Amino acid sequence: MTSLTFPADDAPGIAPMEAKLVDALPTGPDWQYEPKWDGFRCIAWRDGDRIALRSRSDKPLGRYFPEILAMLATIEESRFVLDGELVVPVGDALSFSALQARLHPAASRVTRLSAETPAQFVTFDCLAVGESDLIERPFAERRAALEAFHADIAIPDLHLSPRTRSEAVARDWLAQAGGALDGIVAKRLDLPYRPGERVMAKLKQHRTADCVVGGFRYASGEARAIGSLLLGLYNDEGQLDHVGFTSGIDAEAKIALLATLEPLIEAPGFTGDAPGGPSRWATARSAEWQPLRTELVVEVRYDQVSDDRFRHGTTLLRWRPDKAPADCKMAQLARELRPDELEALLAASHGPNPV
Structure with missing residues (x-):
């Protein structure tokens, strides 16, 4: 050497x-x-x-x-x-x-x-x-x-x-x-x-998954905007588990989404594992996550999964109005080697x- x-x-x-x-x-x-x-x-x-x-x-x-x-x-x-x-x-x-x-x-x-x-x-x-x-x-x-x-x-x-x-x-x-x-x-x-x-x-x-939007968080520092969508998949017991989030939403859509999401606010949103605490950068407003009726489905791109959770934030690809929320199941995630x-x-x- x-x-x-x-x-x-x-x-x-x-x-x-x-x-x-x-x-x-x-x-x-x-x-x-x-x-x-x-x-x-x-x-x-x-x-x-x-x-x-x-x-x-x-x-x-x-x-x-x-x-x-x-x-x-x-x-x-x-x-x-x-x-x-x-x-x-x-x-x-x-x-x-x-x-x-x-x-x-x-x-x-x-x-x-x-x-x-x-x-x-x-x-x-x-x-x-x-x-x-x-x-x-x-x-x-x-x-x-x-x-x-x-x-x-x-x-x-x-x-x-x-x-x-x-x-x-x-x-x-x-x-x-x-x-x-x-x-x-x-x-x-x-x-x-x-x-x-x-x-x-x-x-x-390049991995994708169709996920239920089970909740959202408001944007930090913005009066009326969406910060992130909280994603869920149904487990083998039929409960909706929180599996991650997507926050790559453009500025105009963050504001426009309020009109779609706020009328759907309704507990419990996630019936299985629920979202944990926010990051240390969150404000009091963005720390609160809002549960939604399970009516909306999005397709996201993700990289890695650990313990049935997306390890990192996902990329929003498109909304899936043609997809039934009940069909968004955990089995579609890439398993570990x-x-x-x-x-x-x-x-x-x-x-x-x-x-």
Whole structure:
């Protein structure tokens, strides 16, 4: 490791190379494609007895994932820097909420969770191994070094991410995962590692859902305007659960919507899980959510789901007057990746000549 310095907790490590959103995958013989994993980005360092895990924002992660530290300590090679993603299988799915639960100050809780729901590490780049500093080497060489690294070890919870040079194969991964993958990342084979730069390309899943408008919040700082629509889906018991919101409404529509929504104000709106508290930026007016009769349906675009909730705000695509509210059910949401699907995807990671 000539130019890579092992990071102390109070010293910077290295910023991960990142990707920019694209509408279509770049094509050609110079590109390689990989799944975009929905976990915690992590750069793992080892230099002898010193092992560190650093997040995308260069925060130490080791204390939250002691089982990963212990796993990396068992590898015969004692010097390496790996770029990858932390994931946690829980039951029949990979759970992002289980990852978030690890970021807790209580050591006792971290110890318990690391035993109950141990994490796994999916690697997709190698910045250094042994005495070889690979950060300025082309990605094709770094990937070859990563595959050679994995060829010498057999640890169930340390994975090599699959790759392909076929756009069709990459798109098949998305289809086979049933919408559970977050997307596809494209990398140039001749590209050196560029810390902190968005020099890769990522194509995200385009997922949509038809949701009942079960309530709304008034806009903060505006006398007469809608701030956000509160979205609901019916669960298996026939109750309307709050699943998220959409706030990407233009200024004119925010005002015009009042005439449509206020006559529909009627409790309870949500008969299952109801909206929680507002954000810390909300005013007293915008903090109050108004329940609506369940008559309106909207189609929204979303990216990720955790515990049957949209993880981020959604994009309003259109109103659906043709859609019956009772048909807006939880089953339409993209489920999280199942461990058996992860195993099938990872089985594609071996071999020096991807198709």
